[in-house]
Amino acid sequence: MAATNQADLPYRMRRLRKTPALRDLVRETHLSVKDLIYPIFTEENLDERVEISSMPGVYRETEKSLATRVKEAADLGIPAVILFGVSHHKDENGSDSFKATGLFARMIKIAKEAAPDISVIADVCFCEYTDHGHCGPIAEDGDVDNDATLINIGKQAVNAAKAGADIIAPSGMMDGTVAAIRAALDEAGFTEIPIMAYAAKFASTYYGPFRDAAGCALGKYDHVAKDRKTYQMDPANAREALREVELDIAEGADMVMVKPGLAYLDILAKTKDSFSLPTFSYHVSGEYAMLKAAAEKGWLEYEAVMMETLLSFKRAGADGILTYTALDAARILRNG
Ligand code: PBG
Ligand code: ZN
Numbered sequence: 139m140a141a142t143n144q145a146d147l148p149y150r151m152r153r154l155r156k157t158p159a160l161r162d163l164v165r166e167t168h169l170s171v172k173d174l175i176y177p178i179f180t181e182e183n184l185d186e187r188v189e190i191s192s193m194p195g196v197y198r199e200t201e202k203s204l205a206t207r208v209k210e211a212a213d214l215g216i217p218a219v220i221l222f223g224v225s226h227h228k229d230e231n232g233s234d235s236f237k238a239t240g241l242f243a244r245m246i247k248i249a250k251e252a253a254p255d256i257s258v259i260a261d262v263c264f265c266e267y268t269d270h271g272h273c274g275p276i277a278e279d280g281d282v283d284n285d286a287t288l289i290n291i292g293k294q295a296v297n298a299a300k301a302g303a304d305i306i307a308p309s310g311m312m313d314g315t316v317a318a319i320r321a322a323l324d325e326a327g328f329t330e331i332p333i334m335a336y337a338a339k340f341a342s343t344y345y346g347p348f349r350d351a352a353g354c355a356l357g358k359y360d361h362v363a364k365d366r367k368t369y370q371m372d373p374a375n376a377r378e379a380l381r382e383v384e385l386d387i388a389e390g391a392d393m394v395m396v397k398p399g400l401a402y403l404d405i406l407a408k409t410k411d412s413f414s415l416p417t418f419s420y421h422v423s424g425e426y427a428m429l430k431a432a433a434e435k436g437w438l439e440y441e442a443v444m445m446e447t448l449l450s451f452k453r454a455g456a457d458g459i460l461t462y463t464a465l466d467a468a469r470i471l472r473n474g
Pocket of ligand 2: 264272309310
């Protein structure tokens with residue numbers, strides 16, 4: 139005797155999975171080229187671009203190849219790039235990033251000229267321009283001086299806007315950053331430039347490959363803190379993350395970001411549900427490295443796992459994704 143009379147089943151979830159067309163019809167989440175933001179590293183005084191060993195397929199671009207890369211992204215229909223500098227002019231304050239002639243400003247100009255219609259996002263922070271690698275100047279006690287950073291970051295943000303940046307994205311996690319940037323931009327007449335705040339950014343070991351790529355590893359000086367745990371968030375804290383997001387919105391953030399990506403999808407979903415601002419997820423360097431490493435070993439299928447991962451960010455509530463896979467994903471999406 140059959141345990142269940144088939145005809146009596148009140149539901150059959152499999153009905154809508156029967157064909158590709160049916161599955162297409164009921165799909166809840168879609169990934170588009172328009173969801174992608176491509177991060178690019180640019181090193182000054184470099185003759186030829188250099189592949190980053192822990193991030194296969196990602197390069198330290200030269201100032202010339204930066205233009206090529208931005209055009210490539212634009213031609214694929216990617217709506218935005220975010221720029222990171224590899225500086226040869228570092229000091230204790232990261233002052234090269236205030237200068238109209240420094241790498242920080244030059245990269246923005248180059249990107250904007252290469253593809254005027256793409257949005258150029260300036261990652262506004264000091265770790266790429268300080269000799270100690272921290273996200274602001276160091277106080278007597280060896281820790282980052284919050285309020286001194288705020289004075290400097292206003293200058294950096296205005297420098298970015300003058301160079302042509304379309305969006306300012308502060309990634310340093312100092313208290314009061316968004317308010318300081320908004321005030322500085324408004325005072326300089328850049329009232330229309332939006333802020334995408336790295337609102338909930340965790341002190342994550344997943345940033346390891348990025349620090350190789352951007353040349354901003356910590357630990358060079360004995361008296362200076364060896365990690366970023368006094369400003370980036372404790373990975374254990376979800377409620378605190380919502381408070382961080384709330385404060386950034388109160389200070390004037392137009393868009394918010396949660397970072398890293400996969401390991402923090404719960405924070406992403408809660409952020410989107412709680413505030414409904416345009417919300418972004420950063421699929422970070424370590425996540426990219428894991429995927430590439432497994433693929434190189436033949437243990438995972440790169441393209442399929444990549445697309446599933448990007449889709450998961452959308453499903454969790456992301457309006458867009460910062461990802462080193464952007465060019466690869468865009469090619470797949472365009473070719474159907
Ligand atoms: C710098 C910055 C970092 C990342 C983006 N901006 C590194 C850090 O905070 O140490 C990480 C990006 C990645 O890992 O892909 N403030
Ligand atoms: Zn930083």
